Amino acid sequence: MDPLLLSILxxxxxxxxxxxxxVLPLVPxxxxxxRRFSAVIQDRVGPNRVGIxxxxxxxxxxxxxxxxxxxxxDGVKLFLKEDFTPVHVRKAFYWxxxxxxxxxSLITLAVIPFGSSITLFGMKIDLAIADLDVGPLxxxxxxxxxxxxxTLAGWSSNSKFPFIGGxxxxxxMISYEIxxxxxxxxxxxxxxxxxxxxxxxxQSQHGWLLLxxxxxxxxxxxxxxxxxxxxxxxxxxxxxxxxxxxxxxxxPFDLPECETExxxxxxxxxxxxxxxxxFMGEYAAMVVGSALIITLFLGGWSAGPLDGWINELSLFGAxxxxxxHLAVFLAKLIAFILFFILVRWTVPxxxxxxxxxxxxxxxxxxxxxxxxxxxxxxxxPYLSTAVIGIxxxxxxxxxxxxxxxxxxxxxxxxxxxxxxxxA
Amino acid sequence: xxxxxxxRPKLNFGEKIYFGGLIKGFLLTMKxxxxxxxxxxxxxxxxxxxxxxxxxxxxEQKWDEHLPEHYRGAPALVTDEQGRERCxxxxxxxxxxxxxxxxxxxxxxxxxxxxxxxEKRPFEFDIDMIRCIYCGMCEEVCPEQAIFLRKDYAITxxxxxxxxxxxxxxxxIGGVRVGLVNKWNELK
Numbered sequence: 001m002d003p004l005l006l007s008i009l010x011x012x013x014x015x016x017x018x019x020x021x022x023v024l025p026l027v028p029x030x031x032x033x034x035r036r037f038s039a040v041i042q043d044r045v046g047p048n049r050v051g052i053x054x055x056x057x058x059x060x061x062x063x064x065x066x067x068x069x070x071x072x073x074d075g076v077k078l079f080l081k082e083d084f085t086p087v088h089v090r091k092a093f094y095w096x097x098x099x100x101x102x103x104x105s106l107i108t109l110a111v112i113p114f115g116s117s118i119t120l121f122g123m124k125i126d127l128a129i130a131d132l133d134v135g136p137l138x139x140x141x142x143x144x145x146x147x148x149x150x151t152l153a154g155w156s157s158n159s160k161f162p163f164i165g166g167x168x169x170x171x172x173m174i175s176y177e178i179x180x181x182x183x184x185x186x187x188x189x190x191x192x193x194x195x196x197x198x199x200x201x202x203q204s205q206h207g208w209l210l211l212x213x214x215x216x217x218x219x220x221x222x223x224x225x226x227x228x229x230x231x232x233x234x235x236x237x238x239x240x241x242x243x244x245x246x247x248x249x250x251x252p253f254d255l256p257e258c259e260t261e262x263x264x265x266x267x268x269x270x271x272x273x274x275x276x277x278x279f280m281g282e283y284a285a286m287v288v289g290s291a292l293i294i295t296l297f298l299g300g301w302s303a304g305p306l307d308g309w310i311n312e313l314s315l316f317g318a319x320x321x322x323x324x325h326l327a328v329f330l331a332k333l334i335a336f337i338l339f340f341i342l343v344r345w346t347v348p349x350x351x352x353x354x355x356x357x358x359x360x361x362x363x364x365x366x367x368x369x370x371x372x373x374x375x376x377x378x379x380x381p382y383l384s385t386a387v388i389g390i391x392x393x394x395x396x397x398x399x400x401x402x403x404x405x406x407x408x409x410x411x412x413x414x415x416x417x418x419x420x421x422x423a
Numbered sequence: 424x425x426x427x428x429x430x431r432p433k434l435n436f437g438e439k440i441y442f443g444g445l446i447k448g449f450l451l452t453m454k455x456x457x458x459x460x461x462x463x464x465x466x467x468x469x470x471x472x473x474x475x476x477x478x479x480x481x482x483e484q485k486w487d488e489h490l491p492e493h494y495r496g497a498p499a500l501v502t503d504e505q506g507r508e509r510c511x512x513x514x515x516x517x518x519x520x521x522x523x524x525x526x527x528x529x530x531x532x533x534x535x536x537x538x539x540x541x542e543k544r545p546f547e548f549d550i551d552m553i554r555c556i557y558c559g560m561c562e563e564v565c566p567e568q569a570i571f572l573r574k575d576y577a578i579t580x581x582x583x584x585x586x587x588x589x590x591x592x593x594x595x596i597g598g599v600r601v602g603l604v605n606k607w608n609e610l611k
Contacts, residue, residue, distance in 0.1 A: 041452050041455050043464045044476045044477065045478040342449060
């Protein structure tokens with residue numbers, strides 16, 4: 001067959017399988033885990049009754065699927081709800097907004113390496129839809145488009161609460177995009193490459209970024225350069241994870257959409273399918289964010305020292321190691337989603353000014369200083385001790401300067417403030 | 424009252440960093456999750472848990488044995504141990520019922536009856552169970568100890584007509600109640 005046609009066909013199959021068979025079903029699985037895990041945390045049971053009503057047919061007990069098809073029931077409900085458009089909305093943007101929220105989340109899947117390669121009929125297929133050389137850049141630029149979705153949703157609803165929710169959410173997402181991009185720079189400097197597939201292969205061979213305890217020959221302790229880089233990598237991990245929480249409007253940053261604050265926030269005026277698309281967009285963004293964190297910091301599809309053995313697995317002449325890696329990736333993804341849910345029920349919501357202060361003052365400065373620290377650590381083996389010393393001193397001066405600036409610009413509480421000026 | 428000025432407490436460095444609190448929070452939440460999954464949730468035994476958290480899985484498990492004495496279920500009319508229907512259709516319960524669920528049509532007891540001195544009994548007595556709020560005021564106000572709230576709570580029906588309990592059904596649910604004051608007996 002014509003090789004061009006074959007490669008197009010393979011890409012098409014990868015798009016369909018990876019988007020609609022792997023990730024889109026992950027959204028209902030996410031919803032199921034959210035409800036079940038939240039329930040278990042709160043000492044209750046969660047949905048466990050949706051199933052085949054065999055008692056109607058005369059059997060003694062219903063066949064329940066442990067509630068696993070509850071998300072399917074939710075989906076059917078949302079599909080069958082009345083899809084109305086209120087009279088007072090701005091129609092074009094009202095219809096456009098949900099699409100602008102869900103489409104960027106699904107497009108960013110294209111560059112994430114879901115697994116290593118499989119070999120079918122002598123042809124090596126990489127389990128990533130597009131092996132772009134600018135992976136994270138692509139993801140950040142497309143993910144920024146989802147801000148439009150929320151802005152338009154809030155504005156087009158022509159109503160007070162969605163408007164406030166939309167404005168807050170927009171400001172929050174834009175603020176945290178800075179720390180998102182800036183916090184990854186040390187990691188990309190270390191790997192020297194923006195290609196996500198190559199980053200994961202590097203981690204597969206030399207140990208994960210946060211757990212660098214093996215190389216090609218099994219478990220071993222990391223060398224000094226890698227061990228020293230762990231500090232900026234950890235700071236980067238924390239800032240990036242918290243920024244992903246803020247980007248996906250997830251607790252503790254969900255002020256724009258929580259029920260106690262703003263009714264429904266920017267999706268108050270939306271019903272059935274459009275609301276389902278917002279919902280899906282939010283969970284898909286969570287999935288993509290978790291996938292990115294896992295790819296950059298936790299080894300992606302790598303299973304540690306087992307990688308060499310997995311890569312050699314073959315069934316009927318086709319190398320299927322890639323599928324096992326896909327399973328490892330999905331397991332890590334679900335573990336991270338459970339972490340998202342755990343954080344939701346652990347941390348109380350941030351107030352809006354605390355949120356903005358965190359994004360602009362604390363994380364921005366920390367990410368900036370982290371870049372310099374990481375540069376120093378990476379360059380240390382090639383520099384003389386004197387230069388390293390000067391670099392360290394400069395870094396400390398920079399830290400002190402940043403902290404001093406932050407302290408000086410804090411608002412002073414007036415001594416006679418409040419209660420009619422009585423001390 | 425004196426005006427009290429409340430100052431925001433000053434946080435020390437560890438509290439401002441917030442990570443220590445976060446980790447403690449995670450451990451607490453995970454502890455709840457693990458205990459819940461192993462069926463040992465605090466208060467599970469008393470609330471009749473099903474083994475996952477403290478929830479009782481209705482309808483496989485019911486708490487009918489643990490209903491307190493004062494539990495207010497569906498109202499019902501009772502018959503005496505002498506076979507007399509206690510209600511004399513004074514319509515006090517109809518008057519006091521907050522959602523007006525009770526409708527009574529009184530009738531007279533004919534002069535040649537055994538209980539002629541009672542003079543009145545209900546011809547029709549309907550309680551609309553959709554309206555009933557199980558408040559128990561009819562039981563409280565009844566001067567004849569004729570209407571009592573039972574312990575059944577699962578009153579269901581397929582039509583609105585099914586959900587109206589008429590006099591026959593009420594006496595059927597109520598049954599015979601012993602130990603009541605016998606106002607209408609012959610003077611000794």
